[in-house]
Amino acid sequence: MVLFIVENYRKIYPDLEGKPLTDRLVEELLSRNLPDRSKVKIQIQRTESGKPYVVWNRDQQAPCISVSHCDGVFACAFDDENVGIDIQNEREVAADRIKGRYFTEAEQSEDFYKIWTRKEAYSKYTGRGLTQIIEGAEVLNLRDVTFDDFMILDRIHVSVCRPASKDRGENYEIQFFDRKQDR
Numbered sequence: 001m002v003l004f005i006v007e008n009y010r011k012i013y014p015d016l017e018g019k020p021l022t023d024r025l026v027e028e029l030l031s032r033n034l035p036d037r038s039k040v041k042i043q044i045q046r047t048e049s050g051k052p053y054v055v056w057n058r059d060q061q062a063p064c065i066s067v068s069h070c071d072g073v074f075a076c077a078f079d080d081e082n083v084g085i086d087i088q089n090e091r092e093v094a095a096d097r098i099k100g101r102y103f104t105e106a107e108q109s110e111d112f113y114k115i116w117t118r119k120e121a122y123s124k125y126t127g128r129g130l131t132q133i134i135e136g137a138e139v140l141n142l143r144d145v146t147f148d149d150f151m152i153l154d155r156i157h158v159s160v161c162r163p164a165s166k167d168r169g170e171n172y173e174i175q176f177f178d179r180k181q182d183r
Contacts, residue, residue, distance in 0.1 A: 001077055001080075002033060002078045003075065003085070003172060003173070003174045003175070004078075005175070005176045006074040006075075006177045007153070009021075009069065009074035013025070023044040026044050026054070026067065026076055029078075030042055030063070041056060049128060052065055064080065064082050065078055066083045066084045068085050068086045070087050070088055070156065071089045082163060083161065084161035086118075086158070086159050087156050087157065087158050088113055088120075088156070089155060089156050090155040098112070099112065102119070102133055102134070104136060104138045113157040117158065118149070118161070121160060121161040122139050122147075124161070125162075144163070145162065
């Protein structure tokens, strides 16, 4: 898996926002990792629930992707198996109210950002989105998936959800993308 972190991502394509901006960023980040970019036409499409996926004209399987953004930081995970990612900046939130409404009893005593980012990463992994969070899906002690939880930059919490069968060694890299490096 490769995890790209892009700071100030809105400035890269200032004329784009929302899904068009997300799609363009994913296309660019993915094309940078292809050995022969000229032979691949990358397209981003979405499931009915809005989960993005890659379609391309190659004889091999397209990578699985997941994206998240907060406060000017964009994160995109590429993997050969399903993946879900969420990033959240530490800020003032009504944590107790949110915990009481969306966290199970077992999750109540855990760190707020750890559980919230896991819930969002898991909902992206399954493709069910916020519906799954509202329904109260618990993200502790799941056997079919595993989570990597860490922090990046200044107090941005990250959770990556992947199949539990995935080898848990050092099998992914984090790259900070800065478009200025290309100039």
